[in-house]
Each structure stands twice: as C-alpha cells, then as structure tokens.
Amino acid sequence: MVYVKPSRREDFEIVIICGLPLEFNAVSLLLDEYWDEDGDHFGRSPGDVNHYITGRIGRYNVVLALLSHIGKVHTASAAASIRSSYGSVRLALLVGICGGAPQAANGEEDEILLGDVIISRTVIQYDFGRLYPDRFIRKDTLEDNLGKANKDIRNLLITFETDIGLERLQRRTAYFLKQLQANATGRKRQGRYSYPGTAEDKLFKSLYRHKHHVPCTCVCRDCNSISNPVCDEALSLSCEELGCDNLYLEHRGQLDAKRQLEQDKSDKAQEPTIHMGSIASGDIVMKSAEDRDRIAKKEGVIAFEMEGAGIWEELPCIVIKGICDYADCHKNKRWQNFAAATAASTLKAVLERYIQTDKNRNEDLDPLERDSITQGASWYDSEVRGEDVTQGNELRVSSPQSSRHCIVQEGSYFGGVIKVAGSVVQGNRMSI
Ligand SMILES: [Zn+2]
Ligand SMILES: [Zn+2]
Ligand SMILES: [Zn+2]
Incomplete structure (x- = not known):
C-alpha cells in the first residue's frame, strides 16, 4: 500500500498532543512514516508556538504536537492554536503519562499497576470550584463542567467497553509496545523503554x-x-x-x-492492562495518597493528570495516559519512559479501531471546490486520501500531457482506498 503525502494542513484530521518531550519521543517511535523528513511543508498559523511533526500512523495522517507549557491555561491556548493551524482536526488524542489512583479499584481484577493505560471516559476538572476555609466545593453544574465527548468518540469508546473490544485493544497494544521497543533499539535507545519490573512497582x-x-x-x-x-x-x-x-x-x-x-521469563509480564474511566485533570501535581484516595472516591476517578481539561475544552479529545506513579509522596521518575511507551502503543491500537462518521453532506463544499489531491508520484492501484472522499465520488485525472487513460474508480469510502486503473504518471493531478 502506498500512501500519498498530504498537500496541505487541511488534510490532517488527527492530532496527537503531548505535554512532555519524553511523551513526544515515545509517540514519534510509532509513526509509520514521516511527512517532514526533508523539512516542514505545512507551516502554522500566526501566533501558534506549538512544535509539530507530521506523518502517518496506519491509514491516518497525523500531526504530533508538543506543548511548550503545562497547566490548564497554557494547554487550552495551545489547543486553540492547534485548531487555528489545523482547522480540519476531528480527533485530538492527548497521549502521555499520569498518576494512578490504585485504590479506586473494585477488587483484584481492576487493580491498577504501573505501566497500565487509562483511556478517558470523561475528564473531570477537580480543582475548579471554591475553596472555603473548611472545605472545597467543586463546581459541578452541567455548564461549569466539561461537556461529553462527540459522537465519533463515543462510538469509538463504546467498542472498548466490550470484552472482545478491550481484549483486541490490549493485544494490539502489546504488539505495538514491542514494535516501539524494537524501533528504539534500532535508534540506539535500547533499554530506555524496557519494563522496569515488578520489584519496582511499589504501592505503599x-x-x-x-x-x-x-x-x-x-x-x-x-x-x-x-x-x-x-x-x-x-x-x-x-x-x-x-x-x-x-x-x-x-x-x-x-x-x-x-x-x-517474570519468573517464567515470559514477555507477557510487560503487557499493560487498559482501564476505561474518568480522569481527574488539574493544575496541582498530586503527591499525596490521602488526597488522591479522597478525590478518587468522591469523583470516581482512576487517574490524575494536568493537560486534559485544557485540551478537552478546545478539541474533540480522548486522553490516553500510561500510569507512571501512584500520585503519592513516594513517587519517582523511574517508570516515566515505559508508561509513555505503553500509552503510545495504546494510541496506535486505538487509531486502528477509529472509523470516522461521514461528514454531513449538506456541510460539504461545492463539489467543484472539493479537495483536489496532488499526487507526488504515480502508482497503479494507489491509495488516495483526501477530505470528502465518499462512496460514489468520481475521480478525474488531469495531466499536463495530452489526454491519458480513463480512470475507473472501483470503490471508495471516507479515507479509504480508491483504485485507479490506467496510466497515472508523475505530475498528474487528481480531483474528486
Ligand atoms: Zn527528614
Ligand atoms: Zn518513600
Ligand atoms: Zn533527617
């Protein structure tokens, strides 16, 4: 399968956002292809200070964004910048590390271990409210709180709520974790993403x-x-x-x-469990087991992190975070790289399952204004992708040379494969 490099920023519909360079590093090891190896072609809007790389994961073109500051206000403005530079983004995936709330587990089956991954069902802004001398009252009326995820995202997440959906996701995550580790070894970063081992997983x-x-x-x-x-x-x-x-x-x-x-020398020891649940997002670094347990119980959250609320307000978002500590006073950085790697692996597994809902036809541009796809090279049976490619579209090829072959489209769906029969040559332009 050959993928065509997008010609402009509007061709990107998925952005992956990381708050820390170490998270960004882990995700970048799982890109199947980079679109900016020979320099950036896409630019960014005025005022946008995010750092981007562009490429492809599976069948999706992705923008990988690194935020320059943490904290909700900075994160929200960075997310707004992403939206202004990449106006067609339909899904933002916030990927990285977080603190786990292990006591939120209902019994042994739900136990949360270091390296496990949390996927957000919702994000709760737990530090948003009023602090009184004797108590803190969180604002939790509907309009004060963060809204629910859009239909695309809800449809995706519901598949992971089923046993088979979750099993598949975990199996693919384990597969991509090995792929990430192998890619790291190939780039002389051997060992950085290894499983630290059960002896290092300490919950006091x-x-x-x-x-x-x-x-x-x-x-x-x-x-x-x-x-x-x-x-x-x-x-x-x-x-x-x-x-x-x-x-x-x-x-x-x-x-x-x-x-x-581990004793059996099975590489299954490193495989993370994926937990679906609510994530607490706030500007406070949680380093207290007592507060962690109290908030986890009151809000029903299973993890703590600091960027989710800011992104969630600006972009349709899923938070995917690897547990690197237990948000208590004993926490250390030992698990950060591994947890970033498990989260990145889950991201790739999630994207495999992502099916976009067709855009509402009425919202589409005039057919003549539709995306035209410039093919940088030529292939028979090539895969072409662009906005608004739907079943029944016709594909025309225009050429600087005299009329070429007729193009027959055998089938297409959004973001899917369009088979092109005939002689498509370098320099041809395809429009849909
Ligand atoms: Zn002391
Ligand atoms: Zn300690
Ligand atoms: Zn002392």
Missing part, C-alpha cells in the same frame, strides 16, 4: 509517609501522623535513600500474577 499504604526512616535529627523523627511535617530534604530524596520500608507495601494480586510471568 496510604498513611505510610515518605520521610527519613533512617535514624536522623530532623522533623521526620517526630512525624507520626498525616498532619505532621517531614523535612525539606526528604522531599527530594528517594525511598531507598530515606529507608522507606517494603514491609508497608500494599499486597496486590495482579502484581503477583505478573511476578509469575
């Missing part, structure tokens, strides 16, 4: 503090309850340096199962 009991457990003279010595402070030094040290004790780890059955796979 909620009340167990990240503080000096080794003998010391700081305030940590008197820290016996959740309201007591720990010393500043402890905030920047690792669990190993502080002596956080594995005796206080929560026991989790899913982790035991993975440990067995």
